[in-house]
Amino acid sequence: MTAKKRFSRFVSVLLAAAAPLCASPAPAAETLNVYTIWSERYATEIFDAFTRETGVKVNFLRFPSGEVLARLIAEKNNPQVDVFFGGIADAFVAGKKEGIFDPYVPRGAEEIPSRFRDPEGFWTGVAVNPLCFMFNGNFLKKHGLQAPASWAELLNPVFKNGLIMADARTSGTAVSRLFSLVLAMGEDEAYAYQKKLDSNVQQYTKSGAGGALPISREQAAGGIFFLVDALEMQQMGYDVVISYPAEGVVYGVEAMGLIKGAKNPGLGKKFLDWAAGPAMQRIYEEKKIHLIPTHPKVKLRNPSLDMIGVKLLDLDIEWSGEHRMRLVDRWVNEIVR
Numbered sequence: 450m451t452a453k454k455r456f457s458r459f460v461s462v463l464l465a466a467a468a469p470l471c472a473s474p475a476p477a478a479e480t481l482n483v484y485t486i487w488s489e490r491y492a493t494e495i496f497d498a499f500t501r502e503t504g505v506k507v508n509f510l511r512f513p514s515g516e517v518l519a520r521l522i523a524e525k526n527n528p529q530v531d532v533f534f535g536g537i538a539d540a541f542v543a544g545k546k547e548g549i550f551d552p553y554v555p556r557g558a559e560e561i562p563s564r565f566r567d568p569e570g571f572w573t574g575v576a577v578n579p580l581c582f583m584f585n586g587n588f589l590k591k592h593g594l595q596a597p598a599s600w601a602e603l604l605n606p607v608f609k610n611g612l613i614m615a616d617a618r619t620s621g622t623a624v625s626r627l628f629s630l631v632l633a634m635g636e637d638e639a640y641a642y643q644k645k646l647d648s649n650v651q652q653y654t655k656s657g658a659g660g661a662l663p664i665s666r667e668q669a670a671g672g673i674f675f676l677v678d679a680l681e682m683q684q685m686g687y688d689v690v691i692s693y694p695a696e697g698v699v700y701g702v703e704a705m706g707l708i709k710g711a712k713n714p715g716l717g718k719k720f721l722d723w724a725a726g727p728a729m730q731r732i733y734e735e736k737k738i739h740l741i742p743t744h745p746k747v748k749l750r751n752p753s754l755d756m757i758g759v760k761l762l763d764l765d766i767e768w769s770g771e772h773r774m775r776l777v778d779r780w781v782n783e784i785v786r
Contacts, residue, residue, distance in 0.1 A: 479504070479505045479506065479713075479716055480505070480506045480507070480508055480713070480716075481505050481506070481507045481508070481531055481532065481713060481716040481717065481719075481720055482507075482508050482509075482529065482530040482531050482532075482712075482713070483496070483507055483508070483509040483510075483530055483531065483532045483533070483534050483720075484509070484510055484511075484512065484517045484520065484521070484530050484532075484533050484534070484536075485509050485510075485511050485517075485533070485534045485535045485536075486511065486512065486513060486514045486517060486535050486536050486537070486621060486703075487511065487534070487535040487703075488511070488658065488681070489511060491535075491736075491738045492509055492511060492534075492535070494732055494736040494738065495534075495724070495729065495732060496509060498729070498732055499720060499723055499724070499729075502723065503719065503723065505716055505719065505720070507720075509534075510530075513615075513619045513620045513621065513655060513656040513657065514536050514537050514540045514619075514620065514621030514622075514624070514657075515540070515617075515618060515619040515620055515621060515624070515777075516619050516655075517533060517536055517540070518536075518540045518543060518544055521533065521544060521547075521549045521708065522544070522547050522549060525547070525548065525549055525709075525710075526710075527710075528549075528708045528709070528710045528711055528712065530708055530711070531707070531708055531711035531712065531713045531714065531716060531717035531720075532705060532706070532707060532708060532711070532717045532720055532721065533550075533705065533706055533708060534575075534705045534720075534724070535575070535576075535703050535704075535705065536621065536703065536704060536705075536706075537621035537624070537625065537701045537702065537703060537704070538567075538572055538574060538701070538702040538703075538704045538766045538769075538770075539621075539624065539628075539764075539766055539769035539770045539773050540621060540770075540773070541567065541571060541572035541704050541706050541770070542567075542571075542572075542766055542767055542769065542770020542771070542773075543770045543771075543773050543774065544706075545567075545569075545571045545572075545770070546770070546771075548709060549708065549709055550571045550572070550706045550707060550708065550709055551571075551706075551707045551708065551709040551710075551711070551714070552567075552569050552570035552571050552707075553570055553706070553707045553717075553718055553721060554570040554573075555573055555718070555721040555722045555724070555725035556722040556725065557722070557725050557726050558573050558725040560727075560744060560745065560746070561573065561574065561725065561743050561744055561745075562743065562745070565577070565702055565704075565743040567704075567706075571706055572704040572705065572706040573704060573705055573706070573721065573725055574702040574703065574704045574743045575703060575704065575705055575724060575725070575729070575730060575742075575743055575744075576702075576703040576730070576733070576740035576741060576742065576743060577700050577701070577702060577703070577740070577741040577742075577743060578675045578676060578677050578700060578701045578702075578703055578740055578741065579675070579676050579693075579698055579699070579700035579701075579741075579756060579759065579761060580622070580625055580626060580629055580673060580674070580675060580676070580698040580699060580700070580701075581673070581674060581675070581676045581679055581691050581692065581693055581698065582596065582597050582603075582671060582672075582673060582691065582692045582693065582694065583661065583664060583671055583672060583673075583674050583678075583679040583682065583689050583690070583691055584596055584597065584664070584670060584671030584672075584689065584690050584692070585664050585665065585667045585669070585670060585671060585688065585689060585690075586688035586689060586690050587667055587688055588611075588667055588670045588671070589690060592607050594607070596690040596691070596692035597671070597692055597694070598692055598693070598694065598695055599694050599695050599696060600630065600633065600634075600642065600694045600696055603646055603649065604642075604645055604646060604649065605649075606649075607670075608649045608670050608671070609648065609649050610649065610650075610651045611649060611651060611669055611670030611671070612646075612649045612650045612651060612669065612670060612671060612672050613650070613651055613652050613653075613654060613659070613660030613663060613664060613669045613671075613672040614626065614650055614652075614653055614654070614660065614672050614673050615653065615654050615655075615656065615657045615659065615660070615673075616653040616654060616655055616785075617776075617777045617780045617781070618777060618781060619655045619656070620654070620655065620656055620657045620659075621657060621701065622656075622657025622658075622673070622674060622675050622678075622701075623653075623657065624769075624773055624776070624777060625675070625698075625699050625700075625701050626673050627639070627776045627777070627780060628699045628762075628764050628769055628776075629697065629698045629699045629762060630642060630643065631776065632697070632699065632762045632764065633694070633696040633697050633698075633762065634696070636776075640779060640780070640783050640784070643780065643783075643784050644783065644784060647784050651669050652669075653785070657674060657675055657678065658674065658675075658678040658681075660672045660674070661674060661678045661679065661681070661682050662682070664682075664689065665682045665685070665687035665688075665689050666687070675701060676691070676739065676753075676754070677738070677739045677740055679691045680739035680753055681739060683753075684737060684739075691753075693759045693760070694760075695760065696760070697760035697761065697762040698759070698760070698761065698762060699761070699762045699764045700741075700756075700761050700764075702743070702766065703740065705721060705724055706721075707721060726744075727742075727744045727746040727747050730742040730743070730744045730747040731747055733747075734750060734751065739751065739753070739754065740754075741754050741756070
């Protein structure tokens, strides 16, 4: 055999041996699937940070809290996501009764105060978010008004057809509004009040933040929001005024949990472990996500999040999860219809 033939045969053998290696595709990136109620900007900041640290890609869909709960119940026998992140804790309590969550205590979660965690591990709170009033500053000036400081002031005829609020059938913000009124007034009084308030309501929006931009643009006078949404409008440069009723408001505990029957439970647990640590909640301030941290190692520096002068009503999360659907049904039957 000539040297040329021997060399050709050697090259052929090398290529044949290398072919399987070249043909093998690179391993696909691991992917976590998530439902969240957080805005696109907030969720992207959190999930991108997780991807940078772990290499795990996150696919997420954003819906209002009530819609996420309905989806998870409907998908119970064939879950489409691994984790629910950022939902209000009472939705997790309601979902626990429906059997859509698996208990899992994330690594390090014991550092988070017990009032922000489910004792059985079905959910872990990662942020606190109080309700507030948000009104267009120019509207208030035109009518010579101060920002409302009581629930009763929302009944002022000057606000007729000028308030925007969320729909309790789909929005956790709206459900928290119901809880606030029930705790502040008593249940029957709260519903009698809402019948009067309805005449001042221009629109009930699908999501809690849905009315924030129209109010900011003076297409409406004001409404009731989670503080995170009102501060976002201020950050965008809109003239909106934030206030709180003297009778008090509840605060949402924004939580996360593992979906029962998740297709990627290992990735779900990996994310929950990561998100339970203080580093995740430090992203709030770094990226101007206006939420109050639950982790004691994350210090609050934004004075707009200091609730020392606000009457916050303590809501029993187990009670709220148990009565959520009943109070929503009553709101639909007595106010909307």
